[in-house]
Amino acid sequence: MITRNPSLTDQVKSHIKERIVNDEFADGRIPPEATLAEDLGVSRTTIRDALAKLEHEGAIYRKQGAGTFVNKVGLQIKSRLEEIWSYEQVLQDHGYAPSVKVLSDEILAADAEVAAALSLEAGADVLAIEKVFLEDDEPVVLTHNRIPAALLEDPGRKRGRDDLPLYEFLEEFCDRRLMYYVSEIVPVAFDADQAKKLGVKKGTVGIAFIELGFDQNNEAVVHATSYFRDDLLRFRIIRRRSGA
Amino acid sequence: MITRNPSLTDQVKSHIKERIVNDEFADGRIPPEATLAEDLGVSRTTIRDALAKLEHEGAIYRKQGAGTFVNKVGLQIKSRLEEIWSYEQVLQDHGYAPSVKVLSDEILAADAEVAAALSLEAGADVLAIEKVFLEDDEPVVLTHNRIPAALLEDPGRKRGRDDLPLYEFLEEFCDRRLMYYVSEIVPVAFDADQAKKLGVKKGTVGIAFIELGFDQNNEAVVHATSYFRDDLLRFRIIRRRSGA
DNA sequence: AAGTGGTCTAGACCACTAT
DNA sequence: TAGTGGTCTAGACCACTTC
Numbered sequence: 336m337i338t339r340n341p342s343l344t345d346q347v348k349s350h351i352k353e354r355i356v357n358d359e360f361a362d363g364r365i366p367p368e369a370t371l372a373e374d375l376g377v378s379r380t381t382i383r384d385a386l387a388k389l390e391h392e393g394a395i396y397r398k399q400g401a402g403t404f405v406n407k408v409g410l411q412i413k414s415r416l417e418e419i420w421s422y423e424q425v426l427q428d429h430g431y432a433p434s435v436k437v438l439s440d441e442i443l444a445a446d447a448e449v450a451a452a453l454s455l456e457a458g459a460d461v462l463a464i465e466k467v468f469l470e471d472d473e474p475v476v477l478t479h480n481r482i483p484a485a486l487l488e489d490p491g492r493k494r495g496r497d498d499l500p501l502y503e504f505l506e507e508f509c510d511r512r513l514m515y516y517v518s519e520i521v522p523v524a525f526d527a528d529q530a531k532k533l534g535v536k537k538g539t540v541g542i543a544f545i546e547l548g549f550d551q552n553n554e555a556v557v558h559a560t561s562y563f564r565d566d567l568l569r570f571r572i573i574r575r576r577s578g579a
Numbered sequence: 580m581i582t583r584n585p586s587l588t589d590q591v592k593s594h595i596k597e598r599i600v601n602d603e604f605a606d607g608r609i610p611p612e613a614t615l616a617e618d619l620g621v622s623r624t625t626i627r628d629a630l631a632k633l634e635h636e637g638a639i640y641r642k643q644g645a646g647t648f649v650n651k652v653g654l655q656i657k658s659r660l661e662e663i664w665s666y667e668q669v670l671q672d673h674g675y676a677p678s679v680k681v682l683s684d685e686i687l688a689a690d691a692e693v694a695a696a697l698s699l700e701a702g703a704d705v706l707a708i709e710k711v712f713l714e715d716d717e718p719v720v721l722t723h724n725r726i727p728a729a730l731l732e733d734p735g736r737k738r739g740r741d742d743l744p745l746y747e748f749l750e751e752f753c754d755r756r757l758m759y760y761v762s763e764i765v766p767v768a769f770d771a772d773q774a775k776k777l778g779v780k781k782g783t784v785g786i787a788f789i790e791l792g793f794d795q796n797n798e799a800v801v802h803a804t805s806y807f808r809d810d811l812l813r814f815r816i817i818r819r820r821s822g823a
Numbered sequence: 824a825a826g827t828g829g830t831c832t833a834g835a836c837c838a839c840t841a842t
Numbered sequence: 843t844a845g846t847g848g849t850c851t852a853g854a855c856c857a858c859t860t861c
Contacts, residue, residue: 342830367846378832383847393761396797399847400839406797412761417661417818502820516818517637517656522766522784522809540766540784546818553640553650565766572816574661574790575759576746586849611827622851627828643828644858 343377348385350375355394355405365395365403392418393573409573416572421500422468422476422561429568431470438465438532440497442484449481449558452547460484461558464497467532470567474534477562486511486556501548501557511550513557518546523562533564541565587621592629594619599638599649609639609647636662637817653817660816665744666712666720666805673812675714682709682776684741686728693725693802696791704728705802708741711776714811718778721806730755730800745792745801755794757801762790767806777808785809 354360368386372379386403389395393409419425426433445453445461461481468476480501486509496504502513521543530537541563548557598604612630616623630647633639637653663669670677689697689705705725712720724745730753740748746757765787774781785807792801
């Protein structure tokens with residue numbers, strides 16, 4: 336699968352973001368949109384699209400009639416739920432050296448819930464991958480992914496690469512591009528098995544995600560459950576008025 | 580505080596959303612952007628902005644070169660974390676008759692954590708409001724809000740209106756417009772007090788939000804903690820590639 | 824080849840903030 | 843009143859899907 340060049344808007348966004356983190360806007364004030372447009376030689380629309388993305392991710396805020404400003408609080412937020420795409424990346428941003436261990440890896444019959452979620456017939460084959468993500472040898476995340484076996488282009492070839500991030504695995508071996516997840520947030524008390532794999536005491540409370548991943552054709556391509564150690568990783572989210 | 584007229588884009592968004600829920604696009608295919616623009620007498624940009632919002636909230640999906648389609652799965656998602664603005668609204672969308680009970684309501688000295696989060700001096704006065712939200716007489720959400728007392732325009736007048744949704748209270752009595760929350764998602768086992776107020780057994784697991792609300796000047800105006808009964812209300816979120 | 828969404832431009836006018 | 847972000851228009855060209 337191929338990737339596209341970054342758009343002008345994304346280049347502008349990266350440029351401004353860089354100037355922000357380098358603290359080039361000492362008073363916290365970002366130049367007017369018209370000025371930025373002229374300086375960078377692009378239209379004001381392109382500038383506005385870039386600023387909209389930066390505002391959405393909490394790097395800046397805008398006040399109509401007043402100006403655009405650096406959001407010092409927003410810049411410091413880590414582990415934003417909406418931005419998560421691979422747990423390796425989360426742990427890396429978290430400041431540790433992440434690693435992955437594949438605990439199990441097999442083709443088996445889907446149970447009723449998973450089959451229904453993936454629009455499969457009851458008992459259809461799925462590839463089940465259980466992984467644990469560690470930072471500095473300490474387990475942080477336990478995941479269990481189930482991918483319809485029918486999606487595998489070459490069932491034999493995939494062995495040994497189940498350590499890839501899920502979205503890479505799907506692009507590489509299923510020719511599917513993972514576009515979004517619908518995730519359910521569930522509080523849990525870890526059972527004996529989960530606690531052992533996560534290195535905590537049985538009954539410790541944690542967060543679980545039960546989620547379904549969709550591809551470029553809006554088809555469900557993976558059912559995932561993930562368990563997190565709250566003492567090592569805590570998620571945040573920016574909730575905005577009106578869904579802007 | 581005054582409110583603004585809905586923009587053309589928002590009117591277009593509502594119009595298309597209505598046609599979607601009325602199932603007017605039987606084959607799941609939404610007309611081309613150029614057609615919509617001509618039919619509604621607006622520019623393609625306005626159409627695109629409206630469609631972008633609908634895509635973001637999961638109502639539609641778009642495939643470059645192919646078209647725009649109704650997202651049947653996305654339409655059914657309830658209790659989306661990013662869209663929450665008042666718990667009354669959440670419970671109403673959830674299909675029950677919501678009610679609110681104010682458990683306590685007093686001016687007291689902020690503890691260290693709250694004072695730091697709200698940029699107050701240690702021990703500064705805050706208005707503390709404890710509320711429980713019920714659906715059909717069953718408690719679902721327990722909240723504890725702390726607002727700097729210095730923000731209250733008329734400390735005497737506010738009594739008796741602490742049952743208002745927080746954003747309304749802040750607009751009405753503090754002249755602050757709540758723009759966004761930064762929320763931390765925490766798994767908890769309810770203690771005796773929380774369990775009693777939520778009508779569950781001590782030790783039941785649930786989700787808590789620890790959050791900070793910011794106003795139009797990007798100032799922190801409220802510190803809030805909320806506890807949810809997982810058996811009655813479960814949150815979902817759409818996590819997208821790249822933060823689009 | 825035809826059709827559709829994605830990106831980008833140039834410019835107009837409005838709403839709001841600050842002074 | 844001047845300056846800034848917010849909304850909207852009209853049109854060009856590109857990237858991709860479908861037939």
